[in-house]
Amino acid sequence: MNSHPILQKSFYERHTLEVAKDLLGKILVVRTNPKFPLEHPKAGIAAGRIVETEAYRGDDPASHSCRGETPRSSVMFGEPGVAYVYFIYGMYEMLNFVTEPKGNPGAVLIRALEPLHNIELMMKRRTGAAKHSLKNLTNGPGRLCRALGIQMSDYGESLLGPRLFVMDDGFKPDNISTSGRIGITTGIEKPWRYFITDNRYVSKKLTIKSKCL
DNA sequence: TTTAGGATGAACT
């Protein structure tokens, strides 16, 4: 499984919309303990295929970078190919990949994975009634961070390893769909959410319900 | 099956 090529910095150093689309089908790998080799049991490898992403560009009102550099958003203004992790709703971490050349803020939110490797470990990290549900294991940005053990300490962590990396095993999605992004109030008309069509592990169905108040 | 409300804390006005 470590024979597949790892996505390099040049992959992330591109337009955010391109990166968000091209990440679909790739495999995200998290090594709980980077001191041990990949195949070592104590390495604590967990992995899943990326099936849903959202793009957040620097000039986008919905992006955390839109009002300039702050302590929270600063990593988005730096080198591409690192993790931007933030804490929200008092409970959940969100995992983003920093994109675009240095000085040009941008990030891709990882919204859903298809569980592939070490499902037992991922389930152990989840709690509640969904603890034993494969379908609900990683089908949401907060859920997948829980399952993979992503925390605020991963802020700024490199996506080129040894703890976090993304592999290309040659899998190509049959079809890719787009929609408005979820959970935001500005820029909802932009079709900057990407997901693999009909994939079982996408976080929400394509029901376009405009919550009118 | 869908929906409403609560949890819980950092950033922002």
Added chain:
DNA sequence: GTTCATCCTAAAA
């Protein structure tokens, strides 16, 4: 004090 790139549970239909 309000917002927020969410999730879980319980109750309604």
